[in-house]
Structures are given as C-alpha cells and as structure tokens.
Amino acid sequence: MIRLPRLPRRLACRLACPLVRPLAVAALMTLAALPGHAAGKGEIWVTNEKDDTLSVISVDTLEVIRTIPVGERPRGIVFSRDHKQLYVCASDSDAVQVIDPDSGEVLHNLPSGEDPEQFALHPNGRYLYIANEDDAIATVVDIETRSVIAQIPVGIEPEGMAISPDGTIAIVTSETTNMAHWIDVESHEIFANTLVDQRPRDAAFSHDGSQLWVSAEIGGTVTVFDVKTQAEIGKIRFAVKGVHADRVQPVGIRMTKDGARAFIGLGPSNHVAVVNARTFEVEEYILVGRRVWHMEMTPDESLLFTTNGLSGDVTVVDLASLEPIKTIKVGRFPWGAAWRP
C-alpha cells in the first residue's frame, strides 16, 4: 500500500489557514458579539505584571478582545466558583482586587496582608488563601465577610499556594526556606514541613488529592509527595536539548483531570514539559515563548495557554497534538492565567 506523505502540520496550515480562518472568525465573531456574552469556548484572562493590566483572550478567536486596567503589579488571578467575580493579587497595591469580569470594574478590595503574590480558592468558594511574599505569612480571608480570619507564619518569601480537592489541607511554599508547609485548614496550624530543592515556586494537588507536586525553580526539579504520609515519592528532572541545565527552571504546574499528564512551565528554557503523571517520566518538551511560568487549560483540556514573561505573549498549545498553534501578544510580563466560560 502506498501512502503519500502527509503535509507537515504547519505547512498545511499555511496553505489552508489564510482561507479558512477569516471565514471562521467572521462566523464566530457574530456569535460572540458582546464582551461578557462569551458563547463558545470561553475566555482566558491574563495578568500583565509590569503593565498593571489584564488581557482577555477569546478562546474561539485566540485574540485579545479586551484590556482592563487593574492595581499595581497584578500576579495571581482566580475566578470565583461561579465565575461571576474575579480576584486579582495586586501585589504593589497590597490588595486583592475583586473585579466584575463583565464590566471590568474593580468592585472592592479584600484585606490581603502586604504584598500578596499568589492565592488559592478553597473548594467552598468562600475562603481565599493568600501568600504574602514580603512578610513570611499566609493570610486566610473570608470573601463574604471581607475579613481576615487567620494569619499563619510560614517560611521566607511564600509564593506557591494550593488547597487539596477535599478542602482539608492548604500548602504554602517558601522560596528561601525551600519548604512546602502543610497547613490543617480547620485549625490553621502547620502540621508538617517538607524540604524541596532550591527556590520552590508552585504547588499543585493531583485532581484525586493523593499527590502534591512542588516545583523548585533553581533546583531544577519537581518533587512529588504522597499526601497521606507527606513522604517524597518521586522527583522529576528535566533536560531540554540545546539548553543549559541551569536555564531549565520549573515553575507552573497544571495537571489533567484523569491523572494521566502534567504540564510544567520551564522558565527561561522556553519549553513546557509534558510529564506522564503516573510514571513521572518526561514524555515531550513543547517550545513556547520566552520565560514560560504559569499556564491555564480549557476545561475540556483541548488547549493549554502559557504565559511567557520575557516575550510578553501567550502561546496556545493544542493538547491533542501537543503542538503550539498560535502566539498571542499581551501586555508586559504576563504572569498568571485563568479561564472563564
């Protein structure tokens, strides 16, 4: 049987896309006429750390459709459970801003402690766990009453924040103390501390809550812990061809719901690692923009959006083929990304 060689994907796209895309865009644009009426695959909201703005990307058109001014040095970004409110850590404004995503208006601030960098929303949708980078503290804020309900002393320069899917454990990583602190949500007490390699940045629970993944930016590794015992069960190392090991700096972590794969942003190596979450083997590296840190997946796990700080853009990766399909220019130093319908 003779098989004709398939056209490489990019070449095929280059031939066909000029014809197809404008038609598709026109069709979709008529559907998604107004901001806030995103009928379709939703939007990705990106914080631009050095521009003090948010860029809103339409997942249908893969273009920036809005730019919204926010407070100083926006970094962490999270939607409420019903996606009707948006929370943004405006670090240099020492505030967590609550924003109406439809109008883009800042409704009010939540008390956050100084220099909030990253946060995690409890599954109950009510408690926000905030890492205060300059103060070695994690602040717990009740969104409804807008009050601080606890402040927990942690290690130096806390950043990574994660809550277990069952809502019983909160994790804070401390960049200089090189630890992940395990906090009991009920008592707000640290019940365990696990060492990781140099400069931990992000923490993420697997969707079934059995594992905790922690990235170490300068150590160059991702450590996997068993949640029940807090024991280390795996350490993932990365090697990107043609890139010096010191420039492979894991930061952001995103995992698929079926527990099959994890995606790790590898910083100045400009690649995202695709990790088999069961064997902890790196399967592939995907080339994206410069200094990739955090990422967001669409809920159907068809697309991955990466924030590339140094090139000021977002790369869209098609997760079926693991190929980057588009680069979207946003503001300066995009940091975090969050999806809403």
Place this chain on the structure above:
Amino acid sequence: MRAMLYLRSLARAARRVSVALIWAPVRAPVRAPVRALVWALIGAPALALLGAMPLHAADQVAVEAVWLEFRQAPRPTLSNLDPVPQDDGLAGARLGLADNAVTGRFLGQDHALTEIIVPAGADPGPAMAQAVRTAPLILVKGTAREILALADLPEAADVLIFNVAAQDVELRLGECRANLVHTAPSRAMLADALAQFLMKKRWSDWMLIAGVHEGDQAYAAAIRAAATKFGARIRTDKIWAFDADMRRSAATETPAFTQGPDVDVIVVADELGDWARYVLYNTWDPRPVVGTEGLSPRGWAPSVEAWGAAQLQGRFRDLAGRAMTEADYGAWAAMRSIGEAATRAKTARAGPVRAYLLSPEFELGGFKGRKMTYRPWNGQLRQPIPLAHPRALAGQAPFEGYLHRVNEMDTLGHDEPEGGCDAFR
C-alpha cells in the same frame, strides 16, 4: 481533648514569643546565643510535646557560628558622598542568621552567631583565638594577611573559615588553605565577567587606568589577565597619580590624560572609589567607563532585582536601613551555606559541613538565577557576576556563548586545570 487544645495554644504562644525574640534582637548587636537559648527553653519543648513537627533526635542541630571582623583604618577619598557603613558585611550575616532561624523554627534547630570585632590597629591575636574557641564555623572579614594568619593558627585546623569579602586571587591559588572557603568572588572572576561582556559586544580595545594603591594594582593585574584570556587588547596602560582635587579640576585635567590610541572603552581600577568617578564624561573621546566605576562587575549591587532578588534587597533594607553591599551578600551567602548544611546534612561541625559544601548535593539559590556550588579544588563559591551600574544591570556573566565542559560559571576566575592550589584537598 482539652489538654490538646491547651498544648496547641501553648505552642502557638511559644511560637509567637520565639518569633518576636528571634526577629527583634536582630537589629541590636546582642549575643545571639541568648535568644537561641530562650527559643530552646520555651519553643522547642512545647512543639515537641505537641508533636506538631516531625522531630527526630538526629534533626536537632545547634548551629554555632562566629563573625570575626578586622576593622581597617578608613582611607581618605575625594568625595564624602558614599561612606562605607559601620556594619558592612555584618548586616548581611545577621540577615543570613535570621533566614536560617526561620527554617530552624520548622525543623527544631537553633542558630547562633557570635560577633567579634577587632578595632583598626588592635592586636588581632586574642580575637582570633577567641573566635576559634567559640565556634567551628567562622565568617571572617579582613585583609588577606589577616585571613591567612587566622587559617594558619594550629587551633584552626579543625574549623571552617568563610572569606566573605576579600577578593585576592592568591587566596584561591598559591595561598589557599584547606580550612578556608570563599563566598566573595575573586578579582579574577570580576575581571573575567567584565571581559566577557566587553568581548561579546566586540569592544576589544581598552585603555586601562589604575590607581596607586595595592588593591588598584591587583585589580589592574586581573584586568590584564582577563584581556589575555579573552583576546582583548590593552592599548594604553596608565597610572593615575594625580593628587589634585578632582572635584574642581576633572574637566581640565582628565581629557588630556585620557588621550591616546583609539580604544572602545576605558577601564578604571580605583577600589576606594576615589578618583575614577570624575573620569566619566571627562574623557578625550566619548567612551564608556567600566571597571570599578561606571559599568562594574560586582558580586552584588543595588540594581540586582531579577529572580526574586528584589525580595532579598527589601528584607535587607528592612533589617539594616540601607542597601545591600557585596560584603553583605558574601556574608549572607556564607550563613545560608551553613544553614543548608544544617538543614539537609543535619550537621554543624566543621568537617562534615565542609564535606557537604564540596559535595555534588550542595546547592544554594542565591537570587542570581543559577544554583551556586563550591569549587572542589579551592573552595570558591561559583556565582553569576552581575554587570551593574547604579540604575540597572547591563548583563550578568557568564554570558551565553562562553562554553565550559563542566559548569559555565567556571569560565570566570581560575579553572581547575590551571592548578595553583595544592593545599585544598
């Protein structure tokens, strides 16, 4: 149940007290063992009772270090704008101690730093003897001669000495000692960093102007060696021997002095910061001034802010009320090296700490974007070298394109195959 709640609140109170005790006295030059003792009496037993942290007998390490400083007589400079702070270096050690104490809080380890300061001109002997008696880990700030005198004491055979500020190349070569490691970069590393930057930009023709002091001449020697190593040409090599008041006469004296064959940059070697600042914008030809003034290779600079460095700068400023200097950074890196040994190798004794620092397991995240390790052949801390001017960085060495078989940071300074240090085994 009530007992548990009571113990929990006791532990919480103890933690608050101990945190207050740890952070508050850091500002005052108090003997740190006092607060470590208070922590040990109140905090650790409470936590142990609660079983809040997984404490094991092997984890409980008491880390003792000494800060030994030989003050130098201040040397006069033309400008009074930048006095060297009294606690230059010491403040960095105190920040490192505070950082270690936070980690120690979670692991049940206590950290202590004893401060011994020898006034300028005083006999260093008693202080050296006291330092060696007090603790097995000594951070020393002084001239190369004073550091070697300390390292050569017979009682110092079993201690580990951290050179936090001296940049003398000889200490890493012929005058290396088995009990001496260096967190300060050497002049060779600084000169190589500058040379890499200049050669990458193809600014390969240099004028070199050096001052008359010993340090200036050593800096100039390192620049000449770097020029040879990286293929630059020094077209003019001069000594700055003016004793006129440059604040008034720089515009008239300097242009004529800087005439010469065409060069790309003017490299100045003026470690005291005395006259070179008046060379900028007063040269005959419009050329960048680099070296100890202008664009400067530094172990640390106020304009270093990437990779979270802004956080370290901020924490230092909160503690010391001023910007972090190179000596402060060297001292901080030494304390954090000790901290990492205590945390990961569970030891604070000189021999095992030294072995751990030189092992492949050791790494230190030093806010310069790459993990720092110690060279096993002479105990020099490998580190990126920022190229800094007062308002920003122009780059950070080692630069892309300078390859190395083992570690790119070894393109800076003296590499292993060059030999020169036999004592360090």
